[in-house]
Amino acid sequence: MTPPTDTPLPPTERLSDRLAELLRGHIDSGEWPPGHRLPTEQKLTEQFGVSRTVVREAVSRLKSMGLLTSRQGAGMFVSPRHQARALAFDPTVLNSLEAVLHMVEVRRTLEGEVAGLAAERIDKAGAKAIQQALVELDAAVARGEDGVEQDLLFHRTIAKATRNPHFERLLDFLEQYQRDAIKVTRANESMKADFMRQVRAEHDAIAQAIVKGQPDKARKAATRHMLNAAKRIELADAPVRQALDAALSGSAKARPAAAAAPGSAKAKTTPISRKTRTA
Numbered sequence: 001m002t003p004p005t006d007t008p009l010p011p012t013e014r015l016s017d018r019l020a021e022l023l024r025g026h027i028d029s030g031e032w033p034p035g036h037r038l039p040t041e042q043k044l045t046e047q048f049g050v051s052r053t054v055v056r057e058a059v060s061r062l063k064s065m066g067l068l069t070s071r072q073g074a075g076m077f078v079s080p081r082h083q084a085r086a087l088a089f090d091p092t093v094l095n096s097l098e099a100v101l102h103m104v105e106v107r108r109t110l111e112g113e114v115a116g117l118a119a120e121r122i123d124k125a126g127a128k129a130i131q132q133a134l135v136e137l138d139a140a141v142a143r144g145e146d147g148v149e150q151d152l153l154f155h156r157t158i159a160k161a162t163r164n165p166h167f168e169r170l171l172d173f174l175e176q177y178q179r180d181a182i183k184v185t186r187a188n189e190s191m192k193a194d195f196m197r198q199v200r201a202e203h204d205a206i207a208q209a210i211v212k213g214q215p216d217k218a219r220k221a222a223t224r225h226m227l228n229a230a231k232r233i234e235l236a237d238a239p240v241r242q243a244l245d246a247a248l249s250g251s252a253k254a255r256p257a258a259a260a261a262p263g264s265a266k267a268k269t270t271p272i273s274r275k276t277r278t279a
Helices: 014-030 039-050 053-063 097-121 124-142 146-159 167-189 191-212 214-233 238-254
Strands: 066-070 075-078
Touching: 014 039, 014 053, 014 124, 039 053, 053 066, 066 124, 066 214, 097 124, 097 146, 097 214, 124 214, 146 167, 146 191, 167 191, 167 214, 191 214
Parallel strands: none
Antiparallel strands: 066 075
C-alpha cells in the first residue's frame, strides 16, 4: 500500500481531519495493533507539528469511530478489532460517473429487498404514505425542481413500510452519499423526455407492487429501476457525461473532510503542512 504523502492540505480540510487520517493509517496498517498505547499528547504535538487542540480533536474523532479506547490513568489505546466501529465512507467516493454507478449498485442490492419486505408488511398507513411521496415527487418535477429530496423521501417511505427501523437508519446514513448520486442520475434523466417517462413509470411500478402487497413484483421493480438508472447514465451523450463528471469533481472538492473514512494506507509521521489550514 502506498503511504500518504505530506502534501499541503486542501482549503476545506482541517488539520485535525488530516491528523486523524494519518493516525488511522497507523492503525489500519497494523503498525499500531490492538492494545497499542498511543504516544502522549505532547509527543504527538511535537511529532506532527500541531497544537494540542488539533491532537485532541483528531483523537476524539477516532475514539468516536470506535478505533481508540481510553483507560483511566493509562492513556489512549487501539481498540480490539472485534469492537464495533462506526460505519463511514470517504466523502470523495462520488467524484466520477463510475463512482456513481458503484453507488447505484449498492442501492440496487439494498432497495430491491427493502421493496419486497415493504410489500409483505404493507398496511393502509404505509400505502398512503408511499402514494403521497410519489405525488410530492411528481409535483416537484412539475414545478421544474430536480426532485432529489422528494426522490429520497419516496425511498425512505418505502423503508419505513418494512417496519424494520434498521433499514430506515441505514438509508438515513446513506443519504449523504446517495444525494449526490441521485442528483447526477436525475440531472441526466431530465435531459431526455423519454428518460423522465421511464423513471416515472418505474417509480409507479414500485409503488403499485408494494401497495398491492406483491413482494416479488416489488423486488423486481425496484431492482429494474436501479439497473435502468445505471443504463441511463451509460447511455448519456459524451457532452452530458463530461458536464456531469465536472459537476461531481467540484462537489467532491467541496464536501467536508470531517465525514471521511480514510483508507488503510500506512501513515507517515512527518509534520502536517500548515500552509492552507482552516479553522
